Amino acid sequence: MPDLSRCRSQFPSLERVVGGRPVAYLDGPGGTQVPAGVIAAVTGYYQSSNANAHGVFAASVETDAVIADARAAMAALLGAPSPATISFGQNMTTLAFSLAHALARRVRPGDEVVVTDLDHDANVTPWRVLAERGAVLRHVPVRPDATLDMDAFRALVGERTRLVAAGYASNAAGTVNDLATIRAWTREVGALLAVDAVHWVPHGVVDVTALDPDFLFCSAYKFFGPHVGVLYSRPGALDALPTDRVRPQRDAAPERVETGTLNHAALAGVTAAVEFVAGLAPATPADGELRERLVAAMTTVYDGERRLLERLWQGLGELPGVRRFGPEVGEAQRAPTVSFTVDGVHPDEAAARLAAAGVYVWSGNFYAVTVVERLGQAASGGLVRAGVAPYTTEEEVDRLLAVVAGLPAPVSS
Numbered sequence: 067m068p069d070l071s072r073c074r075s076q077f078p079s080l081e082r083v084v085g086g087r088p089v090a091y092l093d094g095p096g097g098t099q100v101p102a103g104v105i106a107a108v109t110g111y112y113q114s115s116n117a118n119a120h121g122v123f124a125a126s127v128e129t130d131a132v133i134a135d136a137r138a139a140m141a142a143l144l145g146a147p148s149p150a151t152i153s154f155g156q157n158m159t160t161l162a163f164s165l166a167h168a169l170a171r172r173v174r175p176g177d178e179v180v181v182t183d184l185d186h187d188a189n190v191t192p193w194r195v196l197a198e199r200g201a202v203l204r205h206v207p208v209r210p211d212a213t214l215d216m217d218a219f220r221a222l223v224g225e226r227t228r229l230v231a232a233g234y235a236s237n238a239a240g241t242v243n244d245l246a247t248i249r250a251w252t253r254e255v256g257a258l259l260a261v262d263a264v265h266w267v268p269h270g271v272v273d274v275t276a277l278d279p280d281f282l283f284c285s286a287y288k289f290f291g292p293h294v295g296v297l298y299s300r301p302g303a304l305d306a307l308p309t310d311r312v313r314p315q316r317d318a319a320p321e322r323v324e325t326g327t328l329n330h331a332a333l334a335g336v337t338a339a340v341e342f343v344a345g346l347a348p349a350t351p352a353d354g355e356l357r358e359r360l361v362a363a364m365t366t367v368y369d370g371e372r373r374l375l376e377r378l379w380q381g382l383g384e385l386p387g388v389r390r391f392g393p394e395v396g397e398a399q400r401a402p403t404v405s406f407t408v409d410g411v412h413p414d415e416a417a418a419r420l421a422a423a424g425v426y427v428w429s430g431n432f433y434a435v436t437v438v439e440r441l442g443q444a445a446s447g448g449l450v451r452a453g454v455a456p457y458t459t460e461e462e463v464d465r466l467l468a469v470v471a472g473l474p475a476p477v478s479s
Contacts, residue, residue, distance in 0.1 A: 142340065
């Protein structure tokens, strides 16, 4: 399996030392570090092209190009048929709420919306807007291994179903869902499918043309970019919705769901982030088609992260008192995210002890409120979560394991 740590030199933040220790950023599931090329793209926009869009002068024309380039880059990353399928917003959650408000205007009492107990709350709470208009929310339960109960899922999708919202991968447990099967079920009943791919886009190949969701969300700050939300809409799907927008805004995709002026500097960073990802495939010619390079890159990323995931998963499994959550690391696809608990240690205390050793992880529920409840961990403070990124090294994984092995010593010791 490939070692991707050659890319570390491109991340200025990886040079940080706290308390005499180099920082190990295993907090990637909450947002990755940013390479120098992305930082330069954002800064460069402010230095030379800072203007609003649709003007006749040079800086405005350049801003139009920045927007168009970002749409094209994201279309390539997601395998979309056209840049016109790519919309931008403040974040994934804001885009989901905007879409929900539009869909709510088409809802009738008794219509049904299916959400899952495995999802981040950003793919659950927005759809409650439809319930305010009379729709009935149905929840797909989670099994003890943090996978969806697919038999229960199938039974919930019926002739009254208007929308199914499902995650590509769990940000709490690393589970990758069987979206092809879920999509087939929605087609049978004519329901829309909205996919939260925020946690999967950084780790594996996404092909929206093959999957054919009606809507798919992701966030650039999870794959080395700025805080920008991205919405893919199936061609024609967005044009039919009564979205919230000011009157001068273009009433067709992709602008139809964009409520106002975009963050142009951040969009310059989005394009740079996609180009950085494409550069992670060393065997692919730099002048090759961007989509081809991205598929090769993300295949490389998945394989490289898988090696470190196995080391982390197996290492935690060998420690007494440590309980791991999520599917076993086997043949099936899995995101390189591991959540765990340590007997007798509050998750916040474990995270603080790791931070003191220069290992950054998350603790709590990570906005995956329901799955943490279903796993029986909400009352005890949730979970500790560590994630692998291309810049992660074996030494950093081993450092985490060594600190966890030393718990439950108090932070102050």
